[in-house]
Amino acid sequence: MAKTATKGTKKVTAKPAAKPAAKATAKATTAAKGAAKVAKPAAKAMAKAAPKAKPAKKAGVKLSMLRPSVNNMTVRVFTRAAGLDHSETDAWGLTRTPEFLARNPAHLTPMIEDKGLPRGVLWESCAIMQYLANKHGLDKFYPKAPAKRAMVDSAMFYLVGTLYPYVARATYPALGFPQYAGEVGHSDAHPDRKSEAQKAAAAAIAEPLEVFHSFFRDGKPFIGGANPSIADIRLAATLEFLAVIDYALPKWAKDYMAAIEKKLGNAYAEPAGDVRGYIAHVKSQAAA
Numbered sequence: 001m002a003k004t005a006t007k008g009t010k011k012v013t014a015k016p017a018a019k020p021a022a023k024a025t026a027k028a029t030t031a032a033k034g035a036a037k038v039a040k041p042a043a044k045a046m047a048k049a050a051p052k053a054k055p056a057k058k059a060g061v062k063l064s065m066l067r068p069s070v071n072n073m074t075v076r077v078f079t080r081a082a083g084l085d086h087s088e089t090d091a092w093g094l095t096r097t098p099e100f101l102a103r104n105p106a107h108l109t110p111m112i113e114d115k116g117l118p119r120g121v122l123w124e125s126c127a128i129m130q131y132l133a134n135k136h137g138l139d140k141f142y143p144k145a146p147a148k149r150a151m152v153d154s155a156m157f158y159l160v161g162t163l164y165p166y167v168a169r170a171t172y173p174a175l176g177f178p179q180y181a182g183e184v185g186h187s188d189a190h191p192d193r194k195s196e197a198q199k200a201a202a203a204a205i206a207e208p209l210e211v212f213h214s215f216f217r218d219g220k221p222f223i224g225g226a227n228p229s230i231a232d233i234r235l236a237a238t239l240e241f242l243a244v245i246d247y248a249l250p251k252w253a254k255d256y257m258a259a260i261e262k263k264l265g266n267a268y269a270e271p272a273g274d275v276r277g278y279i280a281h282v283k284s285q286a287a288a
C-alpha cells in the first residue's frame with residue numbers, strides 16, 4: 001500500500017478553533033474592560049505593551065500517521081477541524097522499526113506525542129480525539145455534559161468494537177492491507193473460503209450502520225446534534241473505505257458524509273483526498 005506516500009514531517013497550519021478563539025476574545029474583552037478602569041497613563045502603557053505580548057501557546061502536537069488509513073484520517077480531520085497546531089510525520093514503513101516500537105509497542109498509528117502524557121505517546125484514534133478535546137476544551141466536538149458525552153463514547157466504542165472489524169474484513173483484501181491474525185483472510189484457507197468470509201463481513205455492515213442512523217443520529221443531522229462530534233468524524237472516515245468494494249451505501253449515509261464534508265470543508269476534504277486517492281490507485285491496479 002501507499003508506496004506513493006511521501007515521508008517526512010510536515011507542519012500543518014490549521015485554522016484557529018472557533019471556541020478557544022471565542023474564549024480568547026472574551027478574555028481579551030474582559031481584560032480590555034478592566035484596563036479602561038485604570039489610570040490613563042497606565043492604560044496607555046498597557047496598550048503600548050500589548051502588541052509585544054506573547055501569542056497564545058499552540059498545541060504543538062506531533063502526529064505519526066499513514067495517509068491511506070481511515071483510522072489515521074479520523075485524527076487528521078479532527079486536528080484540522082479543531083484548529084490545533086500540529087505536525088504530521090508519515091510513518092509509512094516505520095511502525096515496526098526498533099525506534100518506533102520502543103515508543104509504541106503496539107506499532108499502531110495514528111500516534112501522537114504530547115508533553116504531559118505519562119508515556120509520552122498515545123495511540124487509538126478515539127482516545128487521541130478525546131484527549132485533545134479534553135485538553136483544549138473542545139466541547140463542540142466532545143460535549144462535557146455526562147449524558148451527551150456518553151452517547152458520543154457509546155457510538156465510538158460501538159464503531160471500533162463492532163462496525164470496524166466488519167469493515168476491515170470486508171475491505172482489507174481489496175485495499176491490499178494485511179488482515180489480523182486469526183482472520184480467515186489471514187490464514188492459508190482456500191481462496192473461496194476467504195471470499196465467503198469477506199462477503200459475510202460486507203453483508204454484516206448493514207445492521208450496525210442502521211443503528212448509527214436510527215439510534216445515534218435519531219433524526220439529528222449528526223450524532224453530535226447540529227454539529228459533527230468526534231464520533232461523527234470517526235464514522236464518516238470509516239465509511240470512506242467502503243468505496244473500495246463499491247459498497248452500496250444507503251442514501252442517508254451518502255447525505256450524511258456529504259453533510260460532514262460540507263460542514264468541515266478542507267479539514268475533511270484534504271485527509272479524505274489521501275484515502276480516496278489510495279482507493280482510486282488500488283482500483284486502477286485491480287482493473288489493469
Ligand SMILES: N[C@@H](CCC(=O)N[C@@H](CS)C(=O)NCC(=O)O)C(=O)O
Nearest residue numbers: 069071095107108109110124125126
Ligand atoms: N483501533 C485503532 C486502529 C489503528 C490501526 O489499525 N492502525 C494501522 C493502520 S490502519 C497501523 O498503524 N498499522 C501499522 C502496523 O501495525 O505496523 C485506531 O482506531 O487507531
